[in-house]
Amino acid sequence: MDIDSLHQILSAVAAGRASVKDAAEKLKNIYCEDIEYAHIDHHRSLRKGFPEVIFGQGKTTDQICGIVERISNQEDVVMVTRVAAQKADVVCSRFPEAVYHEDARMIILKRKDLPIRGKGTILVISAGTSDIPVAKEAYLTASVMGNKVKSVYDVGVAGIHRLFNHRQLIDKASVLVVVAGMEGALPSVVAGMVHRPVIAVPTSVGYGASFGGLTALLGMLNSCSSNVAVVNIDNGFGAGYMASIINRT
Helix, strand or coil, rough: CCHHHHHHHHHHHHCCCCCCCHHHHHHHCCHHHHHCCCCCCCCCCHHHHHCCCEEECCCHHHHHHHHHHHHCCCEEEEEEEEHHHHHHHHHHHHHHCEEEEEECCCCEEEECCCCCCCEEEEEEECHHHHHHHHHHHHHHHHHHCEEEEEECCCCCHHCCCCHHCCHHHHHHHHEEEECCCCCCCCHHHCCCCCCCCCEEEEEECHHHHHHHHHHHHHHHCCCCCCCEECCCCHHHHHHHHHHHHHHHH
């Protein structure tokens, strides 16, 4: 439940359009709803400005559907991350408004168009084509959270001239999310071009010595560019969420 919904309920009671009993029924789970296998944090929108996001990996289809149902009773948007296509088919069949984005492995259910809340444009950049799934997770997260988002893909350091073709777009971005695997060098390069925050996302893309993204992670943590912050390996969602928070400030 967000602040606007809370105001509507209380205003309806104050104006005599709704009874105290009806309002109490709607607010009884405002703090937390226990459905045995999950404690749903309905209060999160009030605290953080965005509903609880469902991490789909490791959950059964029935569990995902049960949580989506409860959240959608109170929210205009529901996001599920890390969902396999087979599970997504079942969830989307039960919730016709839900859309599955296979490349990002995300389900997004929107009951209405959400307002733009960000003050600038977030730019998501991927070093390689293989990094796009993580980049798309960041892109969709930032978009759903009410931001203007643009993207540039496959402009890594192995062909750095490709990046410079997008210099104008890079310069205009208020926050940049840079996704890279292998040696993870691209965020340092991009951060050296701008005076904006750069959120680096290491991916597990790479050969054996990349250690499933650990090499990229350590490279980004050791960046010589002072405007780089780093999220966990393959955490496009976390990067998109953080970029959105920064873009509202």
